[in-house]
Amino acid sequence: MRLETILWAGVAVYFAVIGVIYMSIGGDPAGTSVLLTATGLGGLVAGWTWDWGRRHGERPEDRGDTDAEDSTGIVGVYPTESLRPVALAVGLTAVFLGVPIGSWMSMVGLAIVASQVLLLVRDLDT
Amino acid sequence: MTTTDPPRHTGDDQPRIFAVDEFVDSEHRGTLPRSVAGWLTTTDHKALGVAYIVTSLVFLAIGGVLAGIIRAELARPGVQVVSEQTYNGVFTIHGSVMVFLFAVPFGFGLANYLLPLQIGAPDLAFPRLNAFSYWLYVIGGAVMLLGFLSDGGAAAFGWFAYPPLSGESGSPGLGADLWIISVILTGTSGTLTAVNVIATVTMMRTPGMTLFRMPILTWNLYITSFLVLLTFPVLSGALLMLEADRQFQTAFYDPVRGGSPILWQHLFWFFGHPEVYIVALPFFGVVSEIVPVFSRKPIFGYKGLVLATLAIGALSAAVWAHHMFVTGEVEVSFFALTSFLIAVPTGVKVFNWIGTMWGGSLSFEAPMKFVLGFLVTFVGGGITGVMLASPTIDFHLSDSYFVVAHFHYVMGGTVVFAVFAALYFWWPKVTGRMLSERLASWHFWLLMVGFNTTFLFQHVLGREGMPRRVVDYEPIDSYERWNLVSSIGFVILAASMVPFLVAVVRSLRSPPTEGADPWEANSLEWATTSPPPHHNFTWLPPIRSERPVFDLRWIDHEGVGVSGVGEAWQARQGHDARWLPLHRYSQQPEHEPRAESRPVVRDPLDGEERR
Numbered sequence: 001m002r003l004e005t006i007l008w009a010g011v012a013v014y015f016a017v018i019g020v021i022y023m024s025i026g027g028d029p030a031g032t033s034v035l036l037t038a039t040g041l042g043g044l045v046a047g048w049t050w051d052w053g054r055r056h057g058e059r060p061e062d063r064g065d066t067d068a069e070d071s072t073g074i075v076g077v078y079p080t081e082s083l084r085p086v087a088l089a090v091g092l093t094a095v096f097l098g099v100p101i102g103s104w105m106s107m108v109g110l111a112i113v114a115s116q117v118l119l120l121v122r123d124l125d126t
Numbered sequence: 127m128t129t130t131d132p133p134r135h136t137g138d139d140q141p142r143i144f145a146v147d148e149f150v151d152s153e154h155r156g157t158l159p160r161s162v163a164g165w166l167t168t169t170d171h172k173a174l175g176v177a178y179i180v181t182s183l184v185f186l187a188i189g190g191v192l193a194g195i196i197r198a199e200l201a202r203p204g205v206q207v208v209s210e211q212t213y214n215g216v217f218t219i220h221g222s223v224m225v226f227l228f229a230v231p232f233g234f235g236l237a238n239y240l241l242p243l244q245i246g247a248p249d250l251a252f253p254r255l256n257a258f259s260y261w262l263y264v265i266g267g268a269v270m271l272l273g274f275l276s277d278g279g280a281a282a283f284g285w286f287a288y289p290p291l292s293g294e295s296g297s298p299g300l301g302a303d304l305w306i307i308s309v310i311l312t313g314t315s316g317t318l319t320a321v322n323v324i325a326t327v328t329m330m331r332t333p334g335m336t337l338f339r340m341p342i343l344t345w346n347l348y349i350t351s352f353l354v355l356l357t358f359p360v361l362s363g364a365l366l367m368l369e370a371d372r373q374f375q376t377a378f379y380d381p382v383r384g385g386s387p388i389l390w391q392h393l394f395w396f397f398g399h400p401e402v403y404i405v406a407l408p409f410f411g412v413v414s415e416i417v418p419v420f421s422r423k424p425i426f427g428y429k430g431l432v433l434a435t436l437a438i439g440a441l442s443a444a445v446w447a448h449h450m451f452v453t454g455e456v457e458v459s460f461f462a463l464t465s466f467l468i469a470v471p472t473g474v475k476v477f478n479w480i481g482t483m484w485g486g487s488l489s490f491e492a493p494m495k496f497v498l499g500f501l502v503t504f505v506g507g508g509i510t511g512v513m514l515a516s517p518t519i520d521f522h523l524s525d526s527y528f529v530v531a532h533f534h535y536v537m538g539g540t541v542v543f544a545v546f547a548a549l550y551f552w553w554p555k556v557t558g559r560m561l562s563e564r565l566a567s568w569h570f571w572l573l574m575v576g577f578n579t580t581f582l583f584q585h586v587l588g589r590e591g592m593p594r595r596v597v598d599y600e601p602i603d604s605y606e607r608w609n610l611v612s613s614i615g616f617v618i619l620a621a622s623m624v625p626f627l628v629a630v631v632r633s634l635r636s637p638p639t640e641g642a643d644p645w646e647a648n649s650l651e652w653a654t655t656s657p658p659p660h661h662n663f664t665w666l667p668p669i670r671s672e673r674p675v676f677d678l679r680w681i682d683h684e685g686v687g688v689s690g691v692g693e694a695w696q697a698r699q700g701h702d703a704r705w706l707p708l709h710r711y712s713q714q715p716e717h718e719p720r721a722e723s724r725p726v727v728r729d730p731l732d733g734e735e736r737r
Contacts, residue, residue, distance in 0.1 A: 001328075003336075003337045003338075004328055004337065007337075007436075011352065011440075014440050015443070018440075018443075018444050021460075022444070022457075022460065025457055025460055026457065027457055027460070028388075028392055028455075028456070030389055030392040030393055030396075031392050031396060031446070031447070034360055034393075034396050035443070035444070038356055038443065041355060041356060045324070049328065059333075060333030060334070061331040061332065061333050061334070061335055061336065062336060063333070063334070063336070064334065064336055064339070064670070065334070065670075066333035066334045067333055067334055067666075067668050067669075068246070068332055068333055068334075068666040070333045071332075071333050078169075078248070078249060078253060078661075079169060079253055079254050080169075081164075081167040081168055081169055082167055082169065082254055082257070083166060083167050084254070085169070085254050085255075085257035085258035085260075085261055086166050086167075086257070086261045088258050088261075089258055089261035089262040089264075089265050090261075090265060092262065092311065092314075093262070093265045093266065093269060093307075093311060096307040096310060096311065097269070097304075097307060099303070099307070099369060099373055100300055100303035100304075100307075100369075100372075100373060101300075120254070
């Protein structure tokens with residue numbers, strides 16, 4: 001994870017520097033704020049990878065001399081096929097379409113989204 | 127590294143080179159879902175990747191039809207084919223479809239299909255999130271096209287939707303709202319895919335696949351995803367504000383009530399310029415995969431390429447206001463400087479591709495032809511880009527056909543050539559069949575002639591002052607001539623799709639017989655069956671360089687090519703028996719052979735049979 005952390009920390013530093021430069025030459029407030037916020041985006045991921053690396057140490061994929069067999073066994077679980085992603089997409093579209101078309105549509109959409117999110121969460125628990 | 131690989135067939139040495147098929151169970155081909163329900167519920171990255179690519183090509187066809195309407199209208203002065211309002215809708219949706227629904231999602235399709243294969247992962251990190259992204263993209267895209275059916279027609283304010291034209295009084299009617307919602311939905315879809323890609327690259331690489339051994343395509347998709355995370359939420363926010371202005375009477379962009387249209391331009395172009403690289407970087411990756419294979423050389427300057435991509439990604443977020451020079455409201459010198467700077471890493475890339483070809487053993491199969499087409503159009507568009515980065519030239523040429531020609535070279539030509547390069551290159555992997563080389567030649571030359579006839583002369587039109595986005599123009603000699611030439615070029619361009627479609631139909635009707643590695647390529651996706659089985663790999667080669675499959679073919683030649691081969695050879699010798707086991711996932715389907723019941727593989731080194 002060290003390399004990943006360096007990479008994302010670099011992103012944070014870059015945007016801090018370019019944001020300050022842009023601010024100091026009198027750049028517009030919108031641009032200044034998105035640049036400085038991007039620092040947070042890089043910092044967030046850098047912080048997460050740094051913390052993960054601190055907790056779990058070096059992984060086989062960080063080393064150049066490991067083979068597939070160095071991480072055998074069950075390393076993860078994949079979800080089964082599901083209709084919920086489609087339903088969720090339909091629901092989210094309805095939420096937004098309700099804005100110009102009528103609030104009833106947003107209500108229907110919200111109901112779909114809420115029910116599908118609930119079902120998804122329940123699925124993952126079992 | 128400047129070593130040249132041994133030529134493909136080395137006479138006496140031939141028996142000592144392994145075909146990847148000797149290691150792979152070629153009979154065990156993967157399948158796509160066969161029923162409607164199967165497609166609706168699938169979470170398989172390969173099925174969704176194919177769905178992304180097919181859908182984006184359908185949108186390419188729709189965008190192409192809209193382009194045809196534009197060229198038909200402009201072939202002669204006067205208003206003949208469509209009304210003024212419809213014309214505005216047509217060019218708006220043409221641009222939006224091509225950018226939001228074709229170019230970006232095609233890159234995500236590549237990310238879906240190839241990225242897990244290239245890093246030795248069984249799937250993307252979040253398969254259901256991935257399915258959700260795909261469906262959001264399809265439904266969002268349909269919402270945009272529905273605009274044509276609404277009262278008052280589709281959105282008609284150009285793909286960058288400047289207020290106050292895109293505001294409530296400028297564009298009344300449902301079409302504009304549908305456009306805004308569609309872009310929010312597809313943008314959200316992109317953001318989620320980017321999260322998926324970054325999580326996959328960070329957490330799902332196979333052992334030995336360090337960051338600096340990832341294929342360039344994977345690197346570029348990784349950096350693209352960062353740019354998506356950086357910019358798509360900004361666009362979504364800006365669009366939500368625009369929709370609030372239209373529906374809830376807020377005044378973010380309304381100058382009459384104290385808002386600022388310039389604010390929209392800043393937010394939009396903060397998205398809009400990185401967007402160019404979000405579109406382009408995956409295709410730079412495609413080219414970086416193809417050039418070494420058909421040059422029989424390792425990529426020239428791997429780390430340089432990665433760093434150049436990082437530099438492009440970083441700089442692209444600091445150039446946005448060069449689209450706004452003519453507003454007179456921006457820091458011209460800052461943005462001119464950064465815009466010139468970004469030409470440097472881009473030039474490094476072109477240099478690397480040429481360096482890879484230099485002294486190589488070149489062969490010009492279909493993917494390589496399209497890559498050369500890509501280089502021609504990309505360098506052409508890049509040069510006019512450097513011209514436009516100069517504010518004095520931009521003041522003169524902004525909003526003219528020169529700009530149209532420029533970005534059709536950088537975003538149209540580059541993308542289309544690279545898309546077809548990718549299709550020809552990975553077609554055998556995805557389908558287990560090849561595409562006809564003869565039809566590919568027709569396709570390539572028609573596209574090359576058609577594309578350049580259509581867009582090259584638009585530079586002249588722009589220089590002579592023809593503004594973009596007009597339905598009619600003055601019947602001046604040069605305007606009439608070059609518009610007619612451009613429209614004829616479009617006919618050739620459209621005709622070039624015929625040989626491709628014929629080749630696709632023919633190929634799909636033949637049986638899948640291709641082996642794992644028909645091009646003798648380099649990266650991990652070629653180390654598995656074509657098409658790859660469920661969860662991709664039953665077996666992985668050792669990874670000791672950025673070209674594991676090359677190393678595998680030459681594994682018996684200690685010291686050939688890059689130093690990695692020797693190490694792979696060592697690993698192969700030392701840990702012979704430990705090669706086979708892989709990650710296992712608890713959801714392995716029934717028909718999949720489990721690790722202990724794997725088919726017997728004849729060991730190509732010692733001839734010994736083992737499981």
